[in-house]
Amino acid sequence: MGSALLAGLAAGAGGAKVLVLEPSPSPDAERICRENGFELRASASTQDAPADVLLLAVKPQALDAAAPAIAPLVGSKTLLVSILAGKRIADLAVRLPAGAFVRAMPNTPASIGRGVSGAYASEQTSAEQRAIAQTLLSAGGAVEWVDDEKLIDAVTAVSGSGPAYVFYLAECLAAAGVAAGLPEELSMRLARATVSGAGELMRRSEQTAPAVLRENVTSPGGTTAAALGVLMADDGMRPLLQRAVEAARRRAGELSG
Incomplete structure (x- = not known):
């Protein structure tokens, strides 16, 4: 799913600086990064500044292992956009205390710009941050917002899967x-x-x-x-x-x- 959304993002990054953290990148991910000038690394560094926007796209079961490697990129003003199935904002905030959260579920047609994402924004998410998440997710297709985080599990079951x-x-x-x-x-x-x-x-x-x-x-x-x-x-x-x-x-x- 991460590679699918990355392919969609490649069409709409708009010159933004994009850092991709992936210890074992797929050939598709390597190609997308190479062709679009995205920086590809295995992990973050303590020298890295916190990201304005962090898209978290790991397997839900890998969150505990991935969180320490990602932590240097998370700050009090970071918008964390998660596409982890099942992981609630409360689950994420314990491990990665970002300033705002958007929980989303895209699907694999995002790789050709024909996907659809369901999304929910935390109360701390500003209108500007929500618009950023909208732009990020819409690189892969349509975006539908819900007002109740619990509905993201149903979105996952219908369009995600x-x-x-x-x-x-x-x-x-x-x-x-x-x-x-x-x-x-x-x-x-x-x-x-x-x-x-x-x-x-x-x-x-x-x-x-x-x-x-x-x-x-x-x-x-x-x-x-x-x-x-x-x-x-x-x-x-x-x-x-x-x-x-x-x-x-x-x-x-x-x-x-």
């Missing part, structure tokens, strides 16, 4: 095509194009409800109606996704502390 659900849908659709007799590579091409094309159509039809788009494809008594009869059954897709989202939301809560 959501791309994986869509990718799995493509996997399952391709596998179903193979079961119906299609060659494997052809079925995967059809599934990928269908999922990406439907997503783009929904994006361009922003004022049209997804239900209307679905109905537009569905002829009474036709093939789509037959398939939807299975997907929309009482034990079909809706309750399955509700259970999946609830499992993700619950897990986010378990990662706090």
